[in-house]
Amino acid sequence: MNIAVIGTGYVGLVTAAGLAEFGHKVVGTDKDFEKISKVSQGIVPIYEPGLDELIMSNLKKGNLVFSTDLDKTIAEADIIFVCVGTPQRDDGSADMSQIEEVSRQIARNLNRYKLVVEKSTVPVKTSFWIKRTISLHKKTDQEFDVASNPEFLREGSAVSDFLNPDRIIVGVETQRARDILCGIYAKFRERLLVTNIDTAELIKHASNSFLAMKISYINLISNICEKTDANVEQVAEGMGLDPRIGGRFLKAGIGYGGSCFPKDIKALARIGEELGVDMSLLKEADRINAERVRIFVDKIKQALWILKDKQIAVLGLAFKPETDDIREAPSIRVIRSLLQEGARLRLCDPQASDNMKQLYPEEPDRLRYCASPYDAAEKANAMVILTEWDDFAKLDLKRIKEAMANPIIVDGRNVFSPEAVKKLGFEYYSIGRK
Ligand code: NAD
Numbered sequence: 001m002n003i004a005v006i007g008t009g010y011v012g013l014v015t016a017a018g019l020a021e022f023g024h025k026v027v028g029t030d031k032d033f034e035k036i037s038k039v040s041q042g043i044v045p046i047y048e049p050g051l052d053e054l055i056m057s058n059l060k061k062g063n064l065v066f067s068t069d070l071d072k073t074i075a076e077a078d079i080i081f082v083c084v085g086t087p088q089r090d091d092g093s094a095d096m097s098q099i100e101e102v103s104r105q106i107a108r109n110l111n112r113y114k115l116v117v118e119k120s121t122v123p124v125k126t127s128f129w130i131k132r133t134i135s136l137h138k139k140t141d142q143e144f145d146v147a148s149n150p151e152f153l154r155e156g157s158a159v160s161d162f163l164n165p166d167r168i169i170v171g172v173e174t175q176r177a178r179d180i181l182c183g184i185y186a187k188f189r190e191r192l193l194v195t196n197i198d199t200a201e202l203i204k205h206a207s208n209s210f211l212a213m214k215i216s217y218i219n220l221i222s223n224i225c226e227k228t229d230a231n232v233e234q235v236a237e238g239m240g241l242d243p244r245i246g247g248r249f250l251k252a253g254i255g256y257g258g259s260c261f262p263k264d265i266k267a268l269a270r271i272g273e274e275l276g277v278d279m280s281l282l283k284e285a286d287r288i289n290a291e292r293v294r295i296f297v298d299k300i301k302q303a304l305w306i307l308k309d310k311q312i313a314v315l316g317l318a319f320k321p322e323t324d325d326i327r328e329a330p331s332i333r334v335i336r337s338l339l340q341e342g343a344r345l346r347l348c349d350p351q352a353s354d355n356m357k358q359l360y361p362e363e364p365d366r367l368r369y370c371a372s373p374y375d376a377a378e379k380a381n382a383m384v385i386l387t388e389w390d391d392f393a394k395l396d397l398k399r400i401k402e403a404m405a406n407p408i409i410v411d412g413r414n415v416f417s418p419e420a421v422k423k424l425g426f427e428y429y430s431i432g433r434k
Pocket of ligand 1 (some may be wrong): 029101153
């Protein structure tokens with residue numbers, strides 16, 4: 001069967017290359033022609049470990065091609081994975097215009113039976129709207145099915161998550177759709193959960209919102225730790241030993257970011273409210289997250305008092321390590337606050353600087369991008385850590401201290417051990433521990 005993947009962003013590229021790796025024939029397409037022309041030549045437009053190799057090897061094998069011809073790709077496909085964006089609107093709900101546009105494109109090219117698979121994260125009941133849109137716009141009486149197959153990959157480990165998933169959720173309403181999707185994922189039969197479509201759609205939003213809540217929960221606990229002698233890392237460790245809780249996603253810090261948690265928790269809150277369900281639990285978790293940056297900037301002020309004209313080294317711009325993605329990264333708001341206070345910034349990130357330059361271009365004496373943390377630390381009055389890249393944990397702190405004007409570290413990700421840095425003569429502030 002011919003598979004089309006529409007939308008070749010973080011999810012679409014991995015999905016296209018991953019399905020090709022499973023042995024299927026895949027065509028990836030996107031309305032961004034520049035993206036397609038780059039990736040066709042093996043130039044992957046995003047940083048994701050292992051993705052270049054996976055795409056190159058499947059391009060060579062001939063399992064994977066990329067095309068700018070959206071209509072032809074849809075017309076020739078039997079199965080269409082929809083991987084376009086579902087960004088946040090001002091009121092917190094998901095903007096479904098890209099999904100609607102693709103639905104109309106599919107309708108125009110419905111020349112034989114097709115299975116349309118929602119891989120994007122969508123509100124429960126989206127399949128109803130996709131079906132309705134295709135039915136309204138199709139020009140033939142060909143049949144089609146819609147199914148939900150939400151994606152759970154994590155940026156930074158997306159390739160291994162896709163090739164070796166914990167679970168695959170398949171939401172279907174016909175036997176035909178069920179057979180096709182179970183066939184595609186045949187090698188993961190024991191990890192497949194087949195549900196109806198509403199359930200599959202909701203599993204994705206419910207999972208992301210739960211994980212976001214878990215992070216806000218430990219961040220709330222870290223606030224108590226800071227007012228007492230408790231240590232949030234040990235509290236998290238102790239909690240995590242209970243298998244009902246589990247130790248993962250209990251890391252206190254400056255809050256969650258990225259293109260998923262912030263928008264998905266808001267979208268689910270909106271969906272619930274529209275259905276008449278009280279969603280205060282999720283709204284509170286999101287509010288706690290929004291507070292994290294203010295609390296962190298207050299810590300920097302606690303260390304430096306007045307920020308005007310202070311030089312600050314900012315280490316970490318990506319919303320998490322091992323990605324170049326800065327969408328909804330807490331760093332964006334930290335940088336904005338520090339600039340508003342009149343600080344001078346030297347920024348450094350192993351992968352995300354180019355993306356951040358689109359938002360914050362270099363400005364003489366005010367904002368500079370540095371190639372290394374040592375360069376960023378030069379004459380700094382303080383160094384702040386916003387992303388827990390491994391490279392930062394391995395820094396030669398003696399060299400950093402020599403470069404800095406004042407040996408002060410404000411660590412938003414608890415990258416260093418307080419004892420070790422204090423022993424080196426740093427004044428050290430971190431999250432939920434002393
Ligand atoms: P993205 O913005 O990186 O990619 C979306 C792509 O769709 C873009 O390249 C865009 O040009 C393309 N596109 C938009 N409209 C189109 C159209 N009509 N025809 C063809 N192409 C079109 O987004 P992403 O991060 O890959 O996320 C995609 C979806 O997957 C979202 O719903 C997101 O919530 C979900 N998701 C994301 C992740 C993640 O970690 N990024 C993980 C799981 C699920």
